[in-house]
Amino acid sequence: MDVKSIIAPVEDDLAAFEIDFKATFESKIDIIDQIADHLIKTKGKRLRPALVLLAASTHGKPGGDAIRVAAIIELIHTATLVHDDVVDEAALRRGSPSLNSIWDNHVSVLMGDYLLSRALCLIVLMESRDMMSTISKCTERLSKGELLQATHGFDPGISEEQYFNIISDKTASLMASGCEVGAYLTSGSADIAESFRKYGEFLGKAFQITDDVLDYVGDEETIGKPTGNDAQAGTVTLPLIRALEKASPSENAQIRGLLNGEWSDDSWPTIVDFTHKNGGIEYARFRALEYSAAAKAELVGIQESPAKESLLAMADYAVNREK
Amino acid sequence: MDVKSIIAPVEDDLAAFEIDFKATFESKIDIIDQIADHLIKTKGKRLRPALVLLAASTHGKPGGDAIRVAAIIELIHTATLVHDDVVDEAALRRGSPSLNSIWDNHVSVLMGDYLLSRALCLIVLMESRDMMSTISKCTERLSKGELLQATHGFDPGISEEQYFNIISDKTASLMASGCEVGAYLTSGSADIAESFRKYGEFLGKAFQITDDVLDYVGDEETIGKPTGNDAQAGTVTLPLIRALEKASPSENAQIRGLLNGEWSDDSWPTIVDFTHKNGGIEYARFRALEYSAAAKAELVGIQESPAKESLLAMADYAVNREK
Numbered sequence: 001m002d003v004k005s006i007i008a009p010v011e012d013d014l015a016a017f018e019i020d021f022k023a024t025f026e027s028k029i030d031i032i033d034q035i036a037d038h039l040i041k042t043k044g045k046r047l048r049p050a051l052v053l054l055a056a057s058t059h060g061k062p063g064g065d066a067i068r069v070a071a072i073i074e075l076i077h078t079a080t081l082v083h084d085d086v087v088d089e090a091a092l093r094r095g096s097p098s099l100n101s102i103w104d105n106h107v108s109v110l111m112g113d114y115l116l117s118r119a120l121c122l123i124v125l126m127e128s129r130d131m132m133s134t135i136s137k138c139t140e141r142l143s144k145g146e147l148l149q150a151t152h153g154f155d156p157g158i159s160e161e162q163y164f165n166i167i168s169d170k171t172a173s174l175m176a177s178g179c180e181v182g183a184y185l186t187s188g189s190a191d192i193a194e195s196f197r198k199y200g201e202f203l204g205k206a207f208q209i210t211d212d213v214l215d216y217v218g219d220e221e222t223i224g225k226p227t228g229n230d231a232q233a234g235t236v237t238l239p240l241i242r243a244l245e246k247a248s249p250s251e252n253a254q255i256r257g258l259l260n261g262e263w264s265d266d267s268w269p270t271i272v273d274f275t276h277k278n279g280g281i282e283y284a285r286f287r288a289l290e291y292s293a294a295a296k297a298e299l300v301g302i303q304e305s306p307a308k309e310s311l312l313a314m315a316d317y318a319v320n321r322e323k
Numbered sequence: 324m325d326v327k328s329i330i331a332p333v334e335d336d337l338a339a340f341e342i343d344f345k346a347t348f349e350s351k352i353d354i355i356d357q358i359a360d361h362l363i364k365t366k367g368k369r370l371r372p373a374l375v376l377l378a379a380s381t382h383g384k385p386g387g388d389a390i391r392v393a394a395i396i397e398l399i400h401t402a403t404l405v406h407d408d409v410v411d412e413a414a415l416r417r418g419s420p421s422l423n424s425i426w427d428n429h430v431s432v433l434m435g436d437y438l439l440s441r442a443l444c445l446i447v448l449m450e451s452r453d454m455m456s457t458i459s460k461c462t463e464r465l466s467k468g469e470l471l472q473a474t475h476g477f478d479p480g481i482s483e484e485q486y487f488n489i490i491s492d493k494t495a496s497l498m499a500s501g502c503e504v505g506a507y508l509t510s511g512s513a514d515i516a517e518s519f520r521k522y523g524e525f526l527g528k529a530f531q532i533t534d535d536v537l538d539y540v541g542d543e544e545t546i547g548k549p550t551g552n553d554a555q556a557g558t559v560t561l562p563l564i565r566a567l568e569k570a571s572p573s574e575n576a577q578i579r580g581l582l583n584g585e586w587s588d589d590s591w592p593t594i595v596d597f598t599h600k601n602g603g604i605e606y607a608r609f610r611a612l613e614y615s616a617a618a619k620a621e622l623v624g625i626q627e628s629p630a631k632e633s634l635l636a637m638a639d640y641a642v643n644r645e646k
Contacts, residue, residue: 029467031474086409086432107473109409109432113466116436120443121459127452136444143436144352150430151354 001313003045009306010053013062013070017049021071024118035103035111039078048073048178051203051314055182055196057307066185068126072119072135073178079115080142082108131181138177145169153234156244156256163238164205172204179203195298199311202295206318209288212237214323216272216281223323228268231259238287240271243280251278288319324636326368332629333376336385336393340372344394347441358426358434362401371396371501374526374637378505378519380630389508391449395442395458396501402438403465405431454504461500468492476557479567479579486561487528495527502526518621522634525618529641532611535560537646539595539604546646551591554582561610563594566603574601611642 007014025036049070056062086105103111116139123132148166152158179200184193214223215230216239230237236244236259244252255274258267275281295315302308330337348359372393379385409428426434439462446455471489475481502523507516537546538553539562553560559567559582567575578597581590598604618638625631 027467029471029474031470032467083432083436086428105409105428107470109406109435110466110470110473112432113406113435113439114463114470116439117459117463117466121456121463124452124455124459129447129450132447132455133444136440136447140437140440140444143433143440144350144355147354147430147433147437148352150433151352 006310006313007050009310010057013053016067017070020067021074024071048077051175052178052182054307054310055179056186058302058305060186066182069181072122075115075119079112082112134177138173141169141173154260156236156259158236160241163241167205167208171208172201175204176200199295199298202291203315203318206288206291209238209284210319213239213284216275231271238284239275239280242283243275243278246278292319329633329636330373332633333380336376339390340393343390344397347394371400374498375501375505377630377633378502379509381625381628383509389505392504395445398438398442399462402435405435457500461496464492464496477583479559479582481559483564486564490528490531494531495524498527499523522618522621525614526638526641529611529614532561532607533642536562536607539598554594561607562598562603565606566598566601569601615642
């Protein structure tokens with residue numbers, strides 16, 4: 001199933017989401033409105049809002065609350081993207097990340113803060129203690145995961161366990177919270193919400209591992225950015241972690257040298273080759289499939305519906321996509 | 324009264340605050356603990372926690388809740404300071420702001436996000452809808468004020484009204500929220516809390532205007548940083564706004580040229596001279612005194628206590644301090 005078919009059951013709700021999402025940015029401040037316009041024009045796949053609305057749709061029709069939660073989750077996601085664009089000389093030292101060229105770093109930081117604060121004000125208005133607790137803890141995990149990742153910049157010694165902790169915090173937590181809250185809003189059941197939380201957690205990991213694999217094997221034209229971005233920026237992900245584990249000591253030392261030395265035109269092809277040869281890509285693909293299956297397994301007890309079908313298909317899409 | 328005497332009535336509470344504040348940083352992540360240690364070692368005057376505790380002390384003994392609110396307010400303040408340190412080439416183009424040299428921009432952004440998220444998690448745990456609403460709205464105003472200020476970077480046409488809106492959002496709002504919540508915790512009265520909110524709002528404006536005056540007339544050794552920082556970074560504040568209003572068209576044009584042109588050794592002395600001559604410093608001092616008096620007037624109906632005396636003295640300190 002392609003993304004269009006997956007989101008079909010919540011197409012109308014996603015249209016309502018777009019209107020609400022836009023309204024949440026509202027301010028009387030020019031610079032905020034300009035940036036908001038830009039962010040809305042350059043919108044992503046809206047996977048997180050779709051997950052909230054699909055999860056809600058498994059037990060009823062998503063109401064205004066579900067649409068608002070979708071907007072809050074997307075606001076938080078947008079805030080992290082805006083803050084990700086703030087780079088430093090260290091991150092730039094080997095390349096030119098897609099730094100936002102329209103505003104300077106300071107404005108990007110402030111805009112991210114504004115989006116995050118807006119999201120939190122909107123949660124408070126919803127007057128649900130559980131939802132506030134879930135989502136505020138999640139924002140803490142997002143920054144924690146990114147900080148952990150930064151700690152391990154250019155660290156070829158990072159372990160699989162550390163990698164999984166990082167992706168759980170920085171990627172899976174927001175999907176897990178969105179699915180949990182979405183399902184709770186229409187089912188009213190804490191047990192069902194917990195299954196959806198786990199579904200979102202496993203799905204998020206499958207998505208992130210696949211992203212990391214695509215940074216090695218993706219077609220640059222299809223994914224719309226050069227491969228090797230992560231390694232060049234110092235982020236060592238699962239394919240390489242596994243390959244370094246499996247390689248001979250001498251090969252391991254050679255690749256560590258490459259990672260921490262001057263980046264040349266040969267560096268990336270050599271690392272990709274090494275990663276393939278030592279089974280890193282294959283292993284990461286396998287782990288992603290494992291998480292995708294685990295996500296689907298969480299929905300076994302959930303009543304059949306088009307939304308449930310879509311969520312199962314989303315778990316396949318997470319690992320099969322080419323971008 | 325000096326700061327030491329002002330905080331005397333809440334000395335013990337401030338010691339309890341320091342312990343709680345440190346505990347709020349707790350994580351099992353090395354980089355967070357290292358940055359937390361650094362932030363605690365380089366602590367500021369703790370004015371905001373003192374305000375929360377003094378406001379609470381006017382109607383009883385501050386309890387654990389007041390100490391926790393003091394910690395939350397200081398966490399939010401610290402997050403904004405950490406994010407302020409993220410500068411861009413534009414802001415650097417004329418000088419060298421005290422950019423944090425220990426971590427790179429990206430880590431500073433993430434750490435600020437972590438502190439803000441921590442603060443919001445802690446508010447949720449307090450289970451008070453009003454407090455959550457007050458403080459989440461305040462975080463929104465902080466980023467809004469800073470964004471507004473960034474909008475007016477190098478804008479000699481900024482009006483007094485725009486200036487007052489900016490300082491209300493970026494400085495006064497957090498002091499106002501701290502005083503409001505602190506007073507409410509022990510008095511339980513919405514009316515009293517509202518008086519303290521206004522007190523904090525006026526006090527915050529008096530503080531910020533005085534900061535802006537000190538950037539013109541402060542003794543560099545006493546304030547511990549070079550004067551002229553704001554103007555050089557493009558922030559046009561009240562003394563200069565007023566002087567530009569009062570100056571002749573030709574003088575006005577000359578200063579606008581200086582502000583937007585290449586910065587030379589003569590630029591700053593010329594601007595200071597111009598600001599003095601056209602009554603900008605005198606006027607800003609007068610407005611700060613006005614706000615200081617307005618802050619004190621809000622406490623007229625409040626029962627006498629050492630804490631109230633301190634809050635009145637704080638309003639004097641806001642405008643009389645030399646750093």
